[in-house]
Amino acid sequence: MEWIDICVNLTHESFRRDRDAVIERAAQAGVRWMLVTGSDETESRRCLELAAQHPDRMRATLGVHPHHASQWQERTGYRFAEDAAHPLVAAMGEMGLDYYRNHSTPAAQRHAFEAQLELAADLGFPVFLHEREASGDFGDILARYRDRLPNAVVHCFTSDAAALDRYLEMDCHIGITGWVCDERRGQDLQALVPRIPDARLLLETDSPYLLPRTLPKGLPHGRRNEPAFLPHIAEHVARLRGASVAALAARTSANAAAFYRLPGSTA
Numbered sequence: 001m002e003w004i005d006i007c008v009n010l011t012h013e014s015f016r017r018d019r020d021a022v023i024e025r026a027a028q029a030g031v032r033w034m035l036v037t038g039s040d041e042t043e044s045r046r047c048l049e050l051a052a053q054h055p056d057r058m059r060a061t062l063g064v065h066p067h068h069a070s071q072w073q074e075r076t077g078y079r080f081a082e083d084a085a086h087p088l089v090a091a092m093g094e095m096g097l098d099y100y101r102n103h104s105t106p107a108a109q110r111h112a113f114e115a116q117l118e119l120a121a122d123l124g125f126p127v128f129l130h131e132r133e134a135s136g137d138f139g140d141i142l143a144r145y146r147d148r149l150p151n152a153v154v155h156c157f158t159s160d161a162a163a164l165d166r167y168l169e170m171d172c173h174i175g176i177t178g179w180v181c182d183e184r185r186g187q188d189l190q191a192l193v194p195r196i197p198d199a200r201l202l203l204e205t206d207s208p209y210l211l212p213r214t215l216p217k218g219l220p221h222g223r224r225n226e227p228a229f230l231p232h233i234a235e236h237v238a239r240l241r242g243a244s245v246a247a248l249a250a251r252t253s254a255n256a257a258a259f260y261r262l263p264g265s266t267a
C-alpha cells in the first residue's frame with residue numbers, strides 16, 4: 001500500500017535534527033509522496049529547497065498561513081509568482097482564515113487570502129486552504145474565485161455539516177487529519193467523515209502538529225507527529241467509512257496524485 005501525505009510541515013524547527021530519519025520512516029511506512037507546506041515567505045522558499053533535495057518524494061506549496069497574514073506584502077506575491085515557475089511547486093497555500101486564534105487581524109487575513117487566491121487563479125495552481133471558525137467569510141471569499149481555480153482542498157477539515165456541504169457544493173476536496181482520532185473533540189468530525197465522496201477525500205498528518213491520540217503506546221514520538229503515522233490515521237478513517245484500508249490507500253493516493261499533478265497520475 002502507498003499513501004500520500006498532503007500536509008507535512010517538514011521545515012518546522014522540531015524536524016531540524018532528524019529530518020532525514022523522519023523522511024526515511026515515512027518511506028518505510030509506505031508514504032510515497034509528501035506535500036511540504038509553506039506557511040510564510042521564508043518557509044515557502046525552504047519548502048521548495050527541501051523538495052528540490054527529494055524530487056522523487058516531495059512537492060512544495062507556497063503560501064502565507066492566516067496566522068502570518070499580517071506579513072503579506074505585494075512583494076510576497078511577486079516572489080511566489082517567480083518561485084511558482086519551479087516544476088516542484090504543486091500548489092499555492094497554505095492560505096485561508098483562522099478566526100479561532102486571530103494571530104493576524106481578520107481584515108489582514110481576508111486581504112492575504114484574496115491576494116493569494118487571485119495569484120493562484122492567474123497562475124493556474126490548485127490551492128491548499130485552512131479554515132477554522134471562519135466558514136462564513138471563508139466560503140463567501142472562496143466562492144468568488146472557485147471557478148478560476150483548477151482544484152481546492154480545505155485541509156484539516158474540522159467544521160460542521162453545513163460548511164462541509166457548502167465546500168463540497170463548490171467542488172472542494174476535503175483533507176482529514178489525526179483530529180479524527182481524538183475520542184473527545186473528534187466526535188463531530190467522525191460523524192461527517194462518511195459523507196465525504198470517495199473522489200474528494202485526501203489524507204494528511206499536518207506533522208508535527210496533531211499527533212493522533214490513538215497511536216499505540218510505546219512509539220517514540222515525544223509528542224511530535226510525523227508522516228510515518230499517516231497509515232494509522234487512515235485505518236481510523238477506513239473504519240469510519242466502512243472501507244478497506246487498501247481501497248482507501250488506492251483511492252486517496254489517486255485523488256492526491258491527480259490534485260497535485262504528480263508523476264504517474266492518470267488524471
Ligand SMILES: [Zn+2]
Binds near residue numbers: 094129155
Ligand atoms: Zn492549517
